[in-house]
Amino acid sequence: MYNTSRMQTPDDAEAPYSFIFPIGYSSASDCGYCRGTSRAGKRKRYSYYATTKSLSTHLYQKLVDRYWRRSGSLLYRPNPKNSCCPHYTLRLDSTEFKPTKDQRQTVNRFNKYIIGPEYTYAAARLYPRTRQEVRKRRNEFDLVERIHEPEFKMLKKPPGPDHRFTVTLEPDEFTEEKYLVFENYQRIVHREGPDKISPEGFKRFLCNSPLKRETIEGEDGSERKVGTYHQCYWLDGKLVAVGVLDLLPDAVSSVYFFYHESIHSHHPGKLSAMREIGLAREGGYRWWYAGFYIHSCPKMKYKMDFKPQSVLDPETLTWDKMDKEALAVFDTRHYVSLSRERQRKESGGHAPPKIFEDHFVQPESDEEADEEEGDFLLDSSMPGISSLDEMKQVNMDQLAIVLDGAPGYFLASDLVNWAEKEITDRRSIKSMMAELVAAMGTDVMDEICVDLRRRTRML
Numbered sequence: 374m375y376n377t378s379r380m381q382t383p384d385d386a387e388a389p390y391s392f393i394f395p396i397g398y399s400s401a402s403d404c405g406y407c408r409g410t411s412r413a414g415k416r417k418r419y420s421y422y423a424t425t426k427s428l429s430t431h432l433y434q435k436l437v438d439r440y441w442r443r444s445g446s447l448l449y450r451p452n453p454k455n456s457c458c459p460h461y462t463l464r465l466d467s468t469e470f471k472p473t474k475d476q477r478q479t480v481n482r483f484n485k486y487i488i489g490p491e492y493t494y495a496a497a498r499l500y501p502r503t504r505q506e507v508r509k510r511r512n513e514f515d516l517v518e519r520i521h522e523p524e525f526k527m528l529k530k531p532p533g534p535d536h537r538f539t540v541t542l543e544p545d546e547f548t549e550e551k552y553l554v555f556e557n558y559q560r561i562v563h564r565e566g567p568d569k570i571s572p573e574g575f576k577r578f579l580c581n582s583p584l585k586r587e588t589i590e591g592e593d594g595s596e597r598k599v600g601t602y603h604q605c606y607w608l609d610g611k612l613v614a615v616g617v618l619d620l621l622p623d624a625v626s627s628v629y630f631f632y633h634e635s636i637h638s639h640h641p642g643k644l645s646a647m648r649e650i651g652l653a654r655e656g657g658y659r660w661w662y663a664g665f666y667i668h669s670c671p672k673m674k675y676k677m678d679f680k681p682q683s684v685l686d687p688e689t690l691t692w693d694k695m696d697k698e699a700l701a702v703f704d705t706r707h708y709v710s711l712s713r714e715r716q717r718k719e720s721g722g723h724a725p726p727k728i729f730e731d732h733f734v735q736p737e738s739d740e741e742a743d744e745e746e747g748d749f750l751l752d753s754s755m756p757g758i759s760s761l762d763e764m765k766q767v768n769m770d771q772l773a774i775v776l777d778g779a780p781g782y783f784l785a786s787d788l789v790n791w792a793e794k795e796i797t798d799r800r801s802i803k804s805m806m807a808e809l810v811a812a813m814g815t816d817v818m819d820e821i822c823v824d825l826r827r828r829t830r831m832l
Contacts, residue, residue, distance in 0.1 A: 389820070390822035391429045391432045392428075393424075393809065393813075394424045394425065395423050395808065395809040395823065396424060397750070398421045398755075399420070399422065399748055400420075401419075406457075407458050407669070419753065420452060421450045421808065422448065424447055428583040429585065430584055430589075430599040430600060431820075433619065433621060434622050434624060436448070437462065437662060438690070439690055439757065440462055440685065440687060442665060445581075452753065454687070455746055455753075455754050459667065459668070461666045461668070461684050462666075463664075463665075463683065464661065465650065465663065465680070466659065466660065467654040467659055467660065469681055470650050470654075475678075476643060480519050480647060482639075483523065483644060487535065488523055488534045492532050492533065500529050516647060517651045517654060517655045520647055524539060537610065538607070540605065540607070541607070542602050543605055545582050545617065546603075547575070551615055554612055554614065554615060554631060554633050555570075562637075584600045585599075586598070586602070598620050599620050600619075600620060601617070602618050603615050603616070604618055604645075606632070613632060613635065613636050613641075614631065614633065615631055616630045617630070618649065620658065624660035624662055625658050626664075627661070642675065643675075646679055649661055663676045663682075668704075668709075681694060681695075683695060684699065684711070688710040688712055689710075699711055750812060751796070755812075758812055759810070761796075764796055767815050769803070769810060771784055771818070772821075772823060774822065775824055776825055776826060777826045782822055785802075788802065791803065802825065806823055
């Protein structure tokens with residue numbers, strides 16, 4: 374099975390690595406966004422999957438910038454080119470964000486509700502602002518200042534506000550109080566049946582993240598938290614909302630947000646987004662990731678209300694402004710690569726095809742419409758990954774692996790018959806590793822340890 378003569382067994386063998394268990398490239402027949410009702414519904418939704426028990430925030434930051442996301446411990450990279458509902462990665466520069474009039478009003482109305490008129494009048498008399506402060510407040514909407522304004526700890530006392538509002542950043546651990554808010558949100562807002570809501574599902578999806586919580590030093594010398602946290606919103610001592618956040622070296626990545634129906638009128642979704650952007654700004658993370666964006670999904674249109682957004686090109690893995698011109702392209706095409714659109718324009722290419730009634734674009738040929746993908750990633754249509762020919766040139770001998778019943782870790786080259794195997798041997802571990810490296814990037818091979826402790830029997 375393997376050569377034990379070069380087994381690595383340092384005491385901290387696991388420390389440098391993120392442990393990844395490759396699952397493979399496959400399709401899902403049921404789409405949770407269109408439910409297969411679109412004219413393009415006959416296309417299957419393909420993704421590459423892996424799982425992890427331990428993932429560094431440094432590596433995950435790279436993966437997010439390469440089209441990956443996580444759901445619990447499941448990592449996945451969708452193929453937008455062959456999907457009924459193409460996913461796109463968005464990010465926003467928190468230092469450039471300027472709230473719209475509607476967003477400012479949402480914050481101000483919530484603040485007034487929490488603080489109350491009696492406190493406002495009394496505080497104006499007891500703690501008057503200077504003329505300069507009044508002028509600045511009138512002419513400038515300071516996002517960080519305004520989102521913290523109603524917090525109980527920020528208010529000068531006496532008197533007391535109408536409501537006690539606090540926000541805490543806590544470990545992503547399960548509590549009954551969090552679950553009750555989640556259950557209410559899924560049942561009332563998402564209208565899910567009780568058979569689909571359970572403590573086990575909540576834990577699997579939104580608790581016990583594989584990302585390690587720690588404190589790191591940023592490039593500017595400041596300390597910042599990384600890992601997965603629950604941003605908990607408390608109103609009069611009761612938990613009313615939770616934002617699940619992945620804090621990465623340079624980004625605040627929104628995983629999920631849920632709230633109790635009792636605060637629905639305060640537009641908690643808008644408030645939480647601005648709080649997360651504010652956290653990115655004041656914490657030095659800079660970027661805010663709102664999660665995947667699906668242009669054809671009405672429920673995701675709100676993400677475009679926060680500007681300036683950039684979209685990750687699925688083919689070049691570079692960022693483009695999601696401006697009016699870009700959105701116009703998304704309106705006319707089912708799958709979008711803005712770099713390809715620019716090439717099309719520069720080469721005097723054909724105008725975009727007409728839109729179907731359901732907003733899905735007619736394929737450029739019948740062959741494209743009828744094309745069926747297999748389950749081998751390196752033969753797939755997924756953009757932005759290394760090709761089969763490129764992967765044949767990649768030396769994976771130094772990939773670290775762990776196996777059942779073996780202490781420490783090995784190198785891939787220690788596996789028996791490793792050198793004789795080809796990555797096109799679909800049943801081989803070498804082929805499976807080649808898919809993983811192609812999907813994650815050849816430059817991260819020294820950061821991952823392929824966890825084969827559940828697959829040793831295949832060697």
